[in-house]
Amino acid sequence: MKNHGKSNDRVCSIILGGRELKYTLKRTNRRSIGISIDKTGFVTVAGPNGISEETVRELLREKASWILDKLSHFEALAARKGKAKEFAGDEEYPYLGKMFKLKIEIETSLKRPVFRLQENTLELYTKNTENTGMLKDYLKLWYVEQFKRIIEQRVGYFSKIMGVTPGKITVREQKTRWGSCSSRGNLNFNWKLIMARPEVLDYVVIHELCHMKEMNHSDRFWALVKELCPRYKEYRKWLKDNGSSLSID
Numbered sequence: 001m002k003n004h005g006k007s008n009d010r011v012c013s014i015i016l017g018g019r020e021l022k023y024t025l026k027r028t029n030r031r032s033i034g035i036s037i038d039k040t041g042f043v044t045v046a047g048p049n050g051i052s053e054e055t056v057r058e059l060l061r062e063k064a065s066w067i068l069d070k071l072s073h074f075e076a077l078a079a080r081k082g083k084a085k086e087f088a089g090d091e092e093y094p095y096l097g098k099m100f101k102l103k104i105e106i107e108t109s110l111k112r113p114v115f116r117l118q119e120n121t122l123e124l125y126t127k128n129t130e131n132t133g134m135l136k137d138y139l140k141l142w143y144v145e146q147f148k149r150i151i152e153q154r155v156g157y158f159s160k161i162m163g164v165t166p167g168k169i170t171v172r173e174q175k176t177r178w179g180s181c182s183s184r185g186n187l188n189f190n191w192k193l194i195m196a197r198p199e200v201l202d203y204v205v206i207h208e209l210c211h212m213k214e215m216n217h218s219d220r221f222w223a224l225v226k227e228l229c230p231r232y233k234e235y236r237k238w239l240k241d242n243g244s245s246l247s248i249d
Contacts, residue, residue: 014057016064021071025056033059037070039241093122093139093248095146097197104135113138139248147171147194154205155187158228164212178239179204181211195246196239203235 013022023043033047033056045056060067092099100122107114113126115138128134148171159166167186180188187208193201206229214221225232 012053012056014060016060017068019068021060021067023060025053027051035059035063035067037067037074039074041071041074043067043071094195094246095122095143096194097200102139113142115142136248143194143248144171144191147189147191150194150201151189151205154202155209158202158205158209161228162209162213164209166209166212178243179208181208181215183215185212192246196242199231200235200238203229203232204239206232 009027010025011022012025013020015021021043023045026044026046027049028046029049030046031048033045033051036044036046038044045060047056088102088104091102093102094100095117100117100120103121103123105123105125106127107125108127110125110127113124116123116125124135124138126135126138151171152169155166155169165185167182167184170186170188171191172188173192174188174190177188178190178193182188189204189208193204203225206225210221210224210228213224222232229235
C-alpha cells in the first residue's frame with residue numbers, strides 16, 4: 001500500500017475474479033460508501049474518514065460482478081477504438097444498439113450500392129470492393145439515410161405527445177453534441193445516434209423537444225424530461241460513457 005496524492009488517498013489492491021484490482025481509497029467527510037469506475041478502468045472507492053480497509057474489501061467482494069462487468073466493458077471499448085476499420089467482410093458495426101457483421105457481395109450489374117439488414121448481418125452489394133474510402137462513404141450514407149427516416153418518426157411521435165411543433169430537422173455530424181434546439185424550434189441531431197439503443201436515441205429527441213418549452217437546463221426542464229423519459233439519467237450517463245464507441249472509424 002502506498003500514498004497516492006493526498007494523505008487520505010491510498011492505492012490498494014484486491015483479488016476479484018482471479019485478477020488483481022487496484023483501486024484508490026478516498027476517505028472524506030461523506031457518510032456513505034461509493035464506488036466509481038472511469039473510462040480508463042480507474043477504480044475509486046470513497047467513504048467516511050473512519051471506514052476500515054476490511055469494510056471496503058467486503059463491499060468490493062459484494063460488488064465484484066458489477067465491477068468486473070464494467071471493467072470488461074471499458075476494455076472492450078478501448079480495444080475496439082484502437083483498431084482501425086478496414087471496411088472488409090465480417091467486421092462488426094453498431095446499429096440501434098446491436099452489432100451486425102458486414103457482409104460484402106460483388107454485384108457488377110448494380111449502378112449504386114444496396115444494403116440489406118438481416119438478423120445478425122448487414123449485407124452490402126456493390127460492384128466495387130477495392131476502394132476502402134468508397135466503402136466507408138457507402139456505409140456512412142446508409143447510416144445517415146436510416147437515421148433521417150427514424151429521427152423524423154421519433155420527433156413526430158414525441159412532439160404530438162408534448163404538444164409542440166418543431167421547425168426544421170437537420171442531421172449533422174458533431175464531435176461533442178448529440179442534439180440541439182434553436183430559439184425558433186429548429187432541431188439538429190447527430191446521425192451517429194443511429195448506432196445507439198433506441199431508448200437512448202429517444203432520450204435525445206425528448207431532451208431537445210423539451211427545450212421548446214424550457215430553453216435552459218433548470219429543474220423545470222429536467223422535470224419535463226423525466227415525465228416522458230423516467231430513466232433519462234441512465235441514458236445520459238450511457239452517452240457520456242459510450243458515446244465515443246458510436247463510430248464507423
